[in-house]
Structures are given as C-alpha cells and as structure tokens.
Amino acid sequence: MTRPIPPKADGADLSPPAEISAGGDAPAASGDLADRLRWFAPGTHITIRGLNKTFADGTVLYRDFDLDLPRGKVVSIFGPNGCGKSTLINMISGILDYDSGQILFDGKTARETKIGYVFQNYREAGFPWLRAIDNIRYPLKFLKLSQAEKDARVEKLLASFNVSIDLNRYPYELSGGQQQLVSIMRALVIEPEVLFLDEPFSALDYEMTLFLRDKLQSVLTEMQITTLLVSHDLDEAVELADEVLLLTRKPTSVAARIPFTAPRPRNAEITVTPEFIDVKARSLEIFQREVRKT
Amino acid sequence: MSDKLTKYLPRMGWIQPVLGALALILLWAFAHVAQLVDPVLLPSPLESWNAFVEGMTEGTLGHDFWRTIVRTMLSFAIATLIAVPLGVALGSSNKLYRSVEFLIDFFRSTPASAMFPLFLVFFGIGEEAKIAVAAFGAALIILFNTAYGVMNARQLRQLAARVMGASRTRILWDVTIWESLPQTFIGLRSGVSMALVIVIVAEMFIGSSDGLGKRIIDAQMIFNMPEMYASIFAAGALGYVMNMLFTLIEARFVHWGGK
Numbered sequence: 021m022t023r024p025i026p027p028k029a030d031g032a033d034l035s036p037p038a039e040i041s042a043g044g045d046a047p048a049a050s051g052d053l054a055d056r057l058r059w060f061a062p063g064t065h066i067t068i069r070g071l072n073k074t075f076a077d078g079t080v081l082y083r084d085f086d087l088d089l090p091r092g093k094v095v096s097i098f099g100p101n102g103c104g105k106s107t108l109i110n111m112i113s114g115i116l117d118y119d120s121g122q123i124l125f126d127g128k129t130a131r132e133t134k135i136g137y138v139f140q141n142y143r144e145a146g147f148p149w150l151r152a153i154d155n156i157r158y159p160l161k162f163l164k165l166s167q168a169e170k171d172a173r174v175e176k177l178l179a180s181f182n183v184s185i186d187l188n189r190y191p192y193e194l195s196g197g198q199q200q201l202v203s204i205m206r207a208l209v210i211e212p213e214v215l216f217l218d219e220p221f222s223a224l225d226y227e228m229t230l231f232l233r234d235k236l237q238s239v240l241t242e243m244q245i246t247t248l249l250v251s252h253d254l255d256e257a258v259e260l261a262d263e264v265l266l267l268t269r270k271p272t273s274v275a276a277r278i279p280f281t282a283p284r285p286r287n288a289e290i291t292v293t294p295e296f297i298d299v300k301a302r303s304l305e306i307f308q309r310e311v312r313k314t
Numbered sequence: 315m316s317d318k319l320t321k322y323l324p325r326m327g328w329i330q331p332v333l334g335a336l337a338l339i340l341l342w343a344f345a346h347v348a349q350l351v352d353p354v355l356l357p358s359p360l361e362s363w364n365a366f367v368e369g370m371t372e373g374t375l376g377h378d379f380w381r382t383i384v385r386t387m388l389s390f391a392i393a394t395l396i397a398v399p400l401g402v403a404l405g406s407s408n409k410l411y412r413s414v415e416f417l418i419d420f421f422r423s424t425p426a427s428a429m430f431p432l433f434l435v436f437f438g439i440g441e442e443a444k445i446a447v448a449a450f451g452a453a454l455i456i457l458f459n460t461a462y463g464v465m466n467a468r469q470l471r472q473l474a475a476r477v478m479g480a481s482r483t484r485i486l487w488d489v490t491i492w493e494s495l496p497q498t499f500i501g502l503r504s505g506v507s508m509a510l511v512i513v514i515v516a517e518m519f520i521g522s523s524d525g526l527g528k529r530i531i532d533a534q535m536i537f538n539m540p541e542m543y544a545s546i547f548a549a550g551a552l553g554y555v556m557n558m559l560f561t562l563i564e565a566r567f568v569h570w571g572g573k
Contacts, residue, residue, distance in 0.1 A: 115473045137477040144470040148570030149492045158488075159478040192570055210478070 065091035065246045066112065066214065071121035073104070073111060081107060083271045085121070094240060094247040096257035098303060099267030099275070100311045105250045106218050108272070112248065113137055113216045125214060133214060134163075136207030136245075140219040142200040146191040152198075153187035156205045163210055177209050180239050197228030204236060208243070215240070217249040221256065233260065234287055241284040254307070255291055258300050266306045269313055276306045357540045366544035375529065379548050382513055382526040385441075386556075389448035390509045397453040397505075398498065401460025405494065406486060411461060418458055426451035426512050430520060444516040451512045452505035459501025463494030496571035503560045510553050526552070 066089040073082040081104045089095055097105045110116035112123050114130030115137070125133040136159075139145035147155050156177070160170045178187075183205075185198045194202065200220060207215060220236075221229040237260060240247055251257040258264055258280055266275040280299045282290055290296050339359050345351055346358045369375025404411045429447055437443035467490045475485045517527025526549045533542035564571070 113477055115477050131479070134479075135477050137474065139470060139474065141470060144468050145474045147471060147489070147492070149495075149568075162479040190570060216477075 061088055063090050064088045065125060067122075067124050068112065069122045071111065071123065072119040073107065074119055080271045082111075082118070082121075085273065087265075087274060089246065089248065090263070091246050092244040093262040094249060094260055095263050095265050096249045096251055096261035097265050097267065098251065098254060098257045098307060099272070100269050100307070103267045103269055103272045103310075105267065108267075109216045109218060109248050109250055113214075134210050134212045136210060136212035136215040138200070138203050138207045138215070138217045138220045140222055142191075142196065142203045142223070145203055146199055146206075148191050151188050151190055152185070152194060152202045155191060155202055156187070156209055159206060159210050173209055173211070177205055180242060181205060181235055195228075197224050197232060200224060200228075201232060201235070204232070208239065208245075211243065212245060215245045215247040217247065217251075219250055219252060222252055229256075230288055234285075236260070237287070238285045254300060254303060258296060258303065259286055259288070259290055264299065264303050266303060266310070268310050275310050276302075278302055278306075354537060355539060357543065361540045362543035362547070365540035366547055369541070369544050370548075374524075375544060375548060378524050378526050378529045378545070379552065381524045382510075382517065382549070383552065385445055385448065385513045385517075385525065386506070386510045386552075389445045389513065390452055390506045392445070392449040393452035393456055393505055393509065394502065396449075397456035397501075398460050401457045401498070401501075402464055402486070402491060402494070404457070405461035405464025406490065408465075411465065418454060418461075422454045422458060426508070427515055430516065434520060439521045444513060444520055444522065447516060447520075448509045448512040452509040455508055456498070456501040456505040459504070460494060460498045463497025463501075464490055466497070467493035495568045499560075499564045499568055499571070503557065503564065506556050506560060507553060510549075510556065514549055 066087075068085060068087040068089075071082050071085040071087075074080050097108065099105055107116060111118045112130070113135050123130065147158065150158065153174075157170065157174055160173060163170075165173070181201070183201060185194060185201070187202075191199050191202060200223075204220065217236075221232055224232070233256065240260075249257065249260055251260075261280050264278045264280060266278070267273070268275045278299055280296070282293065282295050291300075342356070342359050346353065346356055350356075366375065370379070404414065426447060429450065430443075433443045433447040433450070437446050471489050471493060472485050475489045480488060513525070514527035514530075516522070517525035518531045522528040526545055529545045530542055530549070533539070533545060
C-alpha cells in the first residue's frame with residue numbers, strides 16, 4: 021500500500037474550496053493530485069483517494085476510486101451483484117489489503133481507529149469458547165480502560181439494548197438472532213468511531229430482522245456513530261440510511277448518492293411514507309439502470 | 315406377558331451396551347465346554363477372570379499394569395509437550411509447514427516398530443528407548459493434527475479479532491489456538507492410543523522386566539493361557555479407559571466442537 025501525502029487530521033486549517041461538494045468527485049477535475057488528496061468537505065470522516073483493487077484473476081474491481089463519507093451518519097451501500105460492496109467495506113475497515121490508494125479516518129489509518137464490525141455469518145464470527153457476555157467484553161481488552169470502566173461500558177450497552185437473553189450461555193446455545201445481537205453488542209461495546217455492517221440480517225428470519233433493525237436503529241441514533249451498511253434488501257438499506265450510496269458494476273464507481281432525511285427513530289412503518297417511497301424509487305431506478313449496463 | 319415386557323424393557327436400557335459383551339462371553343464359554351478349541355489354548359472365561367483377579371490382588375499383574383500406565387503417560391506427556399507447540403508453529407507458517415510436510419508424512423507412514431532398533435542404538439535397552447519410541451510415534455500424530463487444526467482455523471474469527479485491533483500474536487493466542495483445539499484433541503486421543511500400542515510392543519521385544527507386554531509374551535511362552543488372557547484383558551481395559559477419559563476431557567474442554 022502506498023500512502024501519498026497524508027492529510028492533516030485537524031481539518032481546521034484546511035477549509036475546502038467552495039466548489040467541492042460532499043460527493044467528493046469534484047477535485048478530480050482540478051487535475052492536481054495533491055489537492056485531490058488533501059481536500060475534503062467539512063463533516064467528512066472517512067476519505068478514500070485513488071483506491072485500486074484488482075483480483076488475482078486480473079479482474080479490476082476498483083480503479084482510482086474516490087469517496088468521502090460523512091461523520092456520524094449511516095450510509096447504506098447498494099449495488100449490483102459482484103460490484104464489490106463487501107470488498108469495499110473490508111478494505112475500508114482494514115481486513116482486506118488494497119493494491120494502492122489511501123483510506124483515512126480523520127487522517128488516521130484503520131489500525132489507529134476504533135472499528136466495530138458485524139459480519140453476516142454470526143456463527144463463524146463469534147468465539148464459541150467464550151460465553152456470550154465474554155464475547156461482548158472481548159474487544160475491550162484492546163482499549164486502555166480500567167476494569168471498572170470496562171464493566172461500566174458493558175452495563176451501559178446492555179441497558180441501551182435492554183436484552184432479555186441469558187448472556188452466561190455460550191453462543192451456540194443461543195438462537196441465530198440472539199447470536200447476531202451478541203455480535204452487534206460486541207461491535208458496539210468499544211464505542212467505535214466507525215461501525216461496519218455486512219449484511220447483518222440476511223441470515224435471519226423476518227421477525228428477528230425487524231426486531232434487530234429497530235434495536236440497532238435506536239442505539240445508532242443515540243450513539244451517533246459513522247456507519248457503513250451493506251445490504252441486499254433495498255427497504256432495509258433505505259430505512260436505516262441517512263444516505264444511500266449506489267455503486268455501478270465493476271470497475272466500480274459511485275452511481276449516485278441519495279440522501280434520506282426522515283426523522284429518527286424510524287421503524288418498518290416508515291416504508292409507506294411518500295418520502296421513503298420516493299428515495300426507494302429513485303434508488304431502484306439507478307440500480308436497475310446499472311444492472312442493465314453490460 | 316408382552317405387556318410386562320414393554321413395561322420393563324425401557325428400564326433395562328442399561329443392559330443394551332453390555333449385550334454384545336455377554337454374547338461374546340457366552341460364545342467363549344460354549345466353545346470351551348463343547349471343546350471346539352484345545353482347552354489348553356482356550357481356558358474357560360471363569361479361569362481367565364480368576365487369573366485376572368488373582369493377578370491384580372495377590373500377583374504382579376497390578377504392578378505390570380501400573381508400569382505400562384506410567385510408561386504410556388510419560389511418553390504421551392513428552393509427545394504432547396513437544397508436538398503441540400511445534401504443531402502450532404508449523405500450522406501458523408505455511409512456508410515452514412510446506413518444508414517439513416514430506417518429513418512428517420514420511421515418518422507418520424513409517425511403522426514405529428520399524429524404528430525400534432534405531433532407538434535401541436541411541437537410547438540403549440533401558441527404560442528410555444521404550445518411552446522415546448512411544449513418544450516419537452505419538453508426537454507425529456499430535457503434531458500433524460495440531461498443525462492441521464491451526465492451518466484450517468476459520469479465517470473469519472481471526473479477521474474479527476484483527477478488526478478489533480488484535481496483534482498477530484494476540485490473534486494466535488486468543489483465536490487460532492482455540493479454533494484448532496478440536497482437531498488437536500483428535501490428535502491427542504489418537505496419540506495416547508498410539509503410545510499405548512507402542513509401549514506394549516516395546517515391552518514385549520525391547521528387553522523389559524515388567525509391563526503388560528512383557529507379561530503377555532511370558533505367559534504365551536509357558537502356555538499359561540488364563541494368565542495371558544487376563545493380561546490381554548488388562549491391556550484392553552487400559553486402552554478403553556484411557557480413550558473414555560479423553561472423550562470426557564474433550565467434551566469438557568472443547569464443548570463447542572462440532573457446533
């Protein structure tokens with residue numbers, strides 16, 4: 021990985037030129053690489069610059085990809101199959117290497133950032149040798165906190181989720197939904213700066229999905245964490261999002277970014293409001309347009 | 315009558331596992347009584363049982379039994395201490411594993427008994443040779459299984475720990491080793507069986523003064539058949555109990571295995 025010209029973490033003296041929108045695609049026109057790397061809109065948390073990723077078989081997935089992601093917002097990533105949605109969040113979160121380019125969180129690397137990640141496959145992501153409660157506690161050992169502070173964190177989290185499951189059980193003794201709830205709490209207990217959700221509900225039944233979505237929604241509203249969600253379910257993607265990020269087929273670029281500003285907390289009932297329907301219809305249109313391109 | 319049967323049969327559930335054993339003893343007794351086999355070669359089950367009880371209470375069977383246990387456990391312990399850390403190291407480095415894979419496979423396929431002379435040359439005819447050769451045989455199985463378990467650990471859990479900020483060493487300790495435990499235990503269980511087999515054979519053929527193997531071969535030479543059957547039974551019981559103990563320990567330590 022090359023890391024050209026790290027932007028300063030402190031954005032105060034870097035007020036960006038007015039013509040650069042949050043879309044982050046304007047600087048490319050300026051032609052000046054250094055500028056493109058340095059400038060980003062106020063309120064930006066994650067900056068991706070010149071990202072390149074080619075698979076071993078030669079398929080180019082990302083070429084010179086730029087993206088700015090806003091702080092404290094939930095961004096849903098939606099796009100055609102195989103366009104690299106999961107690959108993108110895996111590269112951002114630092115669990116997948118990229119060929120070149122730069123991904124920074126307020127100027128910090130992923131290793132220097134507190135990251136929460138919820139995997140789709142909760143069965144293979146939890147630690148079955150630890151009780152559910154110890155699974156939730158586990159990531160706290162990487163933070164410099166006293167035992168009392170750690171306990172307080174866990175207590176606070178459990179209170180905000182208000183769960184009724186027996187956390188002294190082992191993960192394999194819990195239902196799928198309960199296991200995923202444990203995964204979500206494990207990701208949130210460190211009070212992450214960024215939360216990644218990779219199709220967190222797609223392996224669960226609908227009732228459990230609705231329940232977890234509501235829980236997650238209310239906790240995220242409370243905690244104001246920058247969140248990236250990959251979802252195959254457009255209703256879910258829109259309902260949870262402050263912004264829907266639509267991707268093209270590979271080599272992948274941003275097809276559109278559609279804001280969804282309905283007030284929170286939201287629940288499944290929001291899906292019948294005109295604003296929701298409008299955002300969903302526009303997203304769907306762009307999605308279908310991208311799918312049809314060959 | 316059939317009512318009574320259906321009423322009592324469920325309560326007799328415990329009897330099922332011993333039915334096969336009972337059948338074998340009955341067959342044995344029948345063969346003995348009917349003199350299907352020379353009675354010198356096939357004493358009655360009762361004679362053999364008496365030889366076992368006598369040997370255990372008054373005779374030296376108890377001592378031999380104990381010596382075999384000690385040798386097996388000692389060689390197993392040595393094998394575990396060497397093979398588990400080595401297996402973890404091999405499993406966590408692909409390059410390292412590739413470079414010794416052939417060696418492990420080769421020696422794993424070499425019958426340990428074929429190595430007896432070699433170990434005799436190096437360790438002499440004393441206690442050491444027997445323990446060393448048994449440890450060698452067990453270690454290869456444990457090593458192979460541990461390395462295999464580490465190599466095949468699911469990647470997702472390691473990624474989950476990595477994204478939380480765990481270092482490579484932390485991931486190895488907190489995730490990979492745990493993840494490999496079910497496979498390691500398979501190796502340990504096979505290893506302890508292998509150690510027992512080799513110890514018994516070594517006691518037979520590498521000048522031993524005690525142990526079940528020595529006792530079996532001695533009894534055979536002087537045609538003391540009840541004694542021989544008693545010793546074989548003791549060896550079988552030992553193997554069975556060891557395996558059962560391991561299964562219990564495994565169920566406790568790797569409770570998540572297969573789930």
